Amino acid sequence: MLGDNLYLVIMLAGVGILALAVNYVITSREQMSEAKRDRLTWLSTQAEHTLHALAILKEAGCRQDIVDKLNQHAMALIEEISLLAPESELMTEVSQLKESSDRSRPDKTRFNSDRAVKRAQIYINFAEKLIIQMAKGGKMTGQLARTYQQELYWLNVSLVADAHQNQANNLLEAGDKQTALTHLRHAKAVLVRATAPQRQKQPRLDELQAQIDKLQPKRTWGGGALAESLDDYLNEQN
Structure with missing residues (x-):
């Protein structure tokens, strides 16, 4: 009788441990999935803003070294997106935005x-x-x-x-x-x-x-020190 009870306790403990392990795995996966979604949301926003900024800077005639530095940052964001969600709609959208940004030329x-x-x-x-x-x-x-x-x-x-x-x-x-x-x-x-x-x-x-x-x-002032002083003042303001 005692052996049966001990066996039952061990079995229940095993089931409990297994349930905890399963719950831990599920919770961990959910947390990882949520963290991945949050990261992709952030990457999406950053990549979109950076690529739009790059297009504007190119159209405005910004210095090339600044454009190159920001382009490196954009590429790093896109690379991380490709690792986290290579076949996603987000990757497609960002790639299209990058192509559009690359085609931008100076045009004030x-x-x-x-x-x-x-x-x-x-x-x-x-x-x-x-x-x-x-x-x-x-x-x-x-x-x-x-x-x-x-x-x-x-x-x-x-x-x-x-x-x-x-x-x-x-x-x-x-x-x-x-x-x-x-x-x-x-x-x-x-x-x-x-x-x-x-x-x-x-x-x-x-x-x-x-x-x-x-x-x-400009108005033509008459002669005199006052007129000359006023004219000098206006020229200084311009």
Whole structure:
């Protein structure tokens, strides 16, 4: 009787251990599956944003070394996706997006609308943040990251100024000088406010000022020290 009870206890214990083992395996697989899904979701978002940013940077005429560095990051993301889900719909979508990004070429006419400019700014800002993350991850030096940040900042500023200048040129062709002048002034204001070296801004400012003066010539002041001082002040502001 005692032996039968002992056998029953051992059998129940064995069943319990087996149930725990099965439950552990199932839970582990579920956790791994969930972790894989979460990782793929993150990779999908990062790859999509990076590839869109690359297309924008190429169209805006960004420095090639910056494009190359971000392209390396995009390739690493795509490679991990191919390892985790090689035959998935996600892999197909990302591959198509990569091909589209690779075909992008410099074309600033793509930024002639407010919506296009705002979209470009979003992805240039994303690229700036990505550069910081890559530097923190040891993928580039801090000095190089700062240089790239400055380049992307100036690209962002130039993009907005170019858009206003292009719109002004289009309006001039349509005969709307007053609205064209407004856009030129906006372009100048964007450059004046930019925290970039004056030597970098000055050629663009001179170009814009020449266009502004052509549409609205400077006033001719009478002689006298006051007039000369005022004229000097206005020239300094320009």
